Amino acid sequence: xxxxxxxxxxxxxxxxxxxxxxxxxxxxxxxxxxxxxxxxxxxxxxxxxxxxxxxxxxxxxxxxxxxxxxxxxxxxxxxxxxxxxxxxxxxxxxxxxxxxxxxxxxxxxxxxxxxxxxxxxxxxxxxxxxxxxxxxxxxxxxxxxxxxxxxxxxxxxxxxxxxxxxxxxxxxxxxxxxxxxxxxxxxxxxxxxxxxxxxxxxxxxxxxxxxxxxxxxxxxxxxxxxxxxxxxxxxxxxxxxxxxxxxxxxxxxxxxxxxxxxxxxxxxxxxxxxxxxxxxxxxxxxxxxxxxxxxxxxxxxxxxxxxxxxxxxxxxxxxxxxxxxxxxxxxxxxxxxxxxxxxxxxxxxxxxxxxxxxxxxxxxxxxxxxxxxxxxxxxxxxxxxxxxxxxxxxxxxxxxxxxxxxxxxxxxxxxxxxxxxxxxxxxxxxxxxxxxxxxxxxxxxxxxxxxxxxxxxxxxxxxxxxxxxxxxxxxxxxxxxxxxxxxxxxxxx
Numbered sequence: 001x002x003x004x005x006x007x008x009x010x011x012x013x014x015x016x017x018x019x020x021x022x023x024x025x026x027x028x029x030x031x032x033x034x035x036x037x038x039x040x041x042x043x044x045x046x047x048x049x050x051x052x053x054x055x056x057x058x059x060x061x062x063x064x065x066x067x068x069x070x071x072x073x074x075x076x077x078x079x080x081x082x083x084x085x086x087x088x089x090x091x092x093x094x095x096x097x098x099x100x101x102x103x104x105x106x107x108x109x110x111x112x113x114x115x116x117x118x119x120x121x122x123x124x125x126x127x128x129x130x131x132x133x134x135x136x137x138x139x140x141x142x143x144x145x146x147x148x149x150x151x152x153x154x155x156x157x158x159x160x161x162x163x164x165x166x167x168x169x170x171x172x173x174x175x176x177x178x179x180x181x182x183x184x185x186x187x188x189x190x191x192x193x194x195x196x197x198x199x200x201x202x203x204x205x206x207x208x209x210x211x212x213x214x215x216x217x218x219x220x221x222x223x224x225x226x227x228x229x230x231x232x233x234x235x236x237x238x239x240x241x242x243x244x245x246x247x248x249x250x251x252x253x254x255x256x257x258x259x260x261x262x263x264x265x266x267x268x269x270x271x272x273x274x275x276x277x278x279x280x281x282x283x284x285x286x287x288x289x290x291x292x293x294x295x296x297x298x299x300x301x302x303x304x305x306x307x308x309x310x311x312x313x314x315x316x317x318x319x320x321x322x323x324x325x326x327x328x329x330x331x332x333x334x335x336x337x338x339x340x341x342x343x344x345x346x347x348x349x350x351x352x353x354x355x356x357x358x359x360x361x362x363x364x365x366x367x368x369x370x371x372x373x374x375x376x377x378x379x380x381x382x383x384x385x386x387x388x389x390x391x392x393x394x395x396x397x398x399x400x401x402x403x404x405x406x407x408x409x410x411x412x413x414x415x416x417x418x419x420x421x422x423x424x425x426x427x428x429x430x431x432x433x434x435x436x437x438x439x440x441x442x443x444x445x446x447x448x449x450x451x452x453x454x455x456x457x458x459x460x461x462x463x464x465x466x467x468x469x470x471x472x473x474x475x476x477x478x479x480x481x482x483x484x485x486x487x488x489x490x491x492x493x
Contacts, residue, residue, distance in 0.1 A: 048205065071128045074137075075105075078144060079108075079185075081188055081195070082185065082188060084238040085098060085099045086104075091283060093282065093330065094180055095279035096272070097233040097236060097272070099184055103174065103181045106173055109172075111151075115151050116144075127140075152185070152186040153186055194227075205242060212251045225269065233276070236272045236275070236276040237276055240276045246277055246311055247277060247318065250265075250273070250274050250315055250318045253273035256273070274327055278331060284334075285308060289338075292341060296376065298376040302386075302387050308394075338395060343397055345381055346397060349382070350407045350411060353378050355378070356374045357419065359434060379444065385401075385448070408448070412448060415441060416445050423438050425468070445457055
């Protein structure tokens with residue numbers, strides 16, 4: 001076994017020891033890390049193994065005992081074919097083939113109560129029986145999913161002919177949108193026989209070159225869409241989930257259509273590939289707002305903005321959307337929404353930095369009170385200011401971006417130097433507070449100005465600390481004999 005084989009085996013062994021949620025979180029972090037300038041060379045290897053583990057259907061292990069643990073897996077197993085199509089965000093315009101994850105519980109409850117109650121009850125009973133093997137439970141779930149195709153189809157047809165049935169279905173599933181989600185679920189389930197093998201032949205990660213230049217994925221998709229033209233949106237949704245550069249699907253649609261002209265693509269059967277890219281812009285816009293408002297991680301917001309910028313820049317580079325009103329409007333709406341949020345962030349940048357650079361106080365127990373919320377706010381806003389510096393056109397913040405950068409740079413530079421200078425003059429408890437403030441200032445400077453500038457500041461900080469330590473040592477040892485003689489002489493005079 002080669003070194004790389006050994007490493008890959010160790011990685012896969014470790015990943016299998018993690019919970020599914022832990023692996024999903026790892027994938028998200030690695031996706032962010034791989035676009036960094038000095039990313040670890042092993043990131044792609046770990047990412048590929050983690051993604052493969054997530055996508056691989058997880059059957060019930062034969063050794064797993066019956067009971068609640070195995071019963072609780074049935075719903076997840078039932079919806080396994082949807083893994084490539086699930087998103088967490090509620091899009092402003094529902095995109096065929098992209099299923100909002102929150103609908104799954106409602107669909108399962110609806111199936112278990114109104115559609116195929118007896119079938120689901122039987123499978124749950126079998127899963128809870130320790131005498132039934134895991135392989136048998138897998139087969140039962142597969143059969144349940146097959147029967148669900150016809151059962152859901154019957155309910156959808158009844159809803160089309162009966163307003164009463166449609167209203168009842170809408171109540172259970174969350175309105176027209178919920179019905180549309182169920183229609184997609186039924187469509188994917190019905191295509192499982194050929195769709196799963198097709199997706200297994202598609203790489204887990206598809207780079208930009210593969211979509212724009214290579215022919216392997218192109219041939220697979222072209223052949224599949226020729227046989228199943230009604231499933232083009234579903235195929236497009238699966239590909240956007242696997243694309244390293246989702247915007248490249250616009251060029252990929254032109255290759256499939258045989259004409260890169262946006263108007264030609266819009267009138268072809270491959271228009272859903274561009275539709276799904278527009279939905280990804282909408283998803284990233286929603287994700288960015290969610291991170292800013294609710295995610296305590298100060299890096300998440302700027303990362304989502306960066307992903308949005310990369311997508312928009314790629315789309316506008318590859319397509320002239322001004323000639324396609326529908327797509328141009330969808331993208332413009334996301335830009336307006338995200339621009340207003342970025343503008344608010346820039347407006348508060350200067351005050352956020354000043355708050356974070358305040359020297360912390362001691363409480364009544366003598367404990368230093370570090371304002372971590374203020375520090376996190378400054379980290380978030382500085383990352384946004386730095387990121388927008390090269391993406392001002394995407395976010396339409398040219399003027400405010402320039403003025404914000406000037407104010408932030410001056411404040412950060414002046415206050416950081418001042419804190420380091422004051423550090424050299426501090427002693428006692430004040431020295432601890434001054435060190436804490438200077439370290440925060442250096443950390444923020446590194447985010448905005450870079451590592452070289454931060455290294456200079458750290459050397460200055462070390463010199464100032466050494467000076468403060470020397471002053472403290474001199475003060476504790478008292479005056480030297482020479483100074484005493486001079487003092488006595490002056491006293492006699």
